[in-house]
Amino acid sequence: MKTKTQVWIEICRLEDIPPQGARVIRATLGCVALFRTATDKVFALEDRCPHKGGPLSQGIVHETGVTCPMHNWVIDLETGRAKAPDEGRVRTFPVEVRDGTVLIDRALLA
Numbered sequence: 001m002k003t004k005t006q007v008w009i010e011i012c013r014l015e016d017i018p019p020q021g022a023r024v025i026r027a028t029l030g031c032v033a034l035f036r037t038a039t040d041k042v043f044a045l046e047d048r049c050p051h052k053g054g055p056l057s058q059g060i061v062h063e064t065g066v067t068c069p070m071h072n073w074v075i076d077l078e079t080g081r082a083k084a085p086d087e088g089r090v091r092t093f094p095v096e097v098r099d100g101t102v103l104i105d106r107a108l109l110a
């Protein structure tokens with residue numbers, strides 16, 4: 001079976017994403033939010049809350065979670081899962097930070 005080769009492309013500098021904030025990019029599948037934690041980890045998630053579609057990029061980032069601005073569900077940035085007692089999941093995407101540059105899989109923008 002043929003496996004897809006991941007091709008990384010530069011999307012922005014780490015400092016282009018506010019600490020404990022987010023930046024949104026438009027991908028083929030919709031808006032993707034790039035979140036930056038206080039420890040400069042970066043995560044890429046679909047910018048659509050699994051509850052009622054709220055913009056997660058407008059939420060509050062704390063440790064490795066984001067609180068949705070609409071009804072305060074907490075979404076785990078690593079897994080995309082809503083924290084209990086809430087249930088649901090948002091898509092997550094591969095992202096890397098190399099030498100202060102944020103890279104995503106080119107397939108997201110193809």
Ligand code: FES
Pocket residue numbers: 049050051052053054068069070071072073
């Ligand atoms: S839309 Fe996100 S908590 Fe309701």
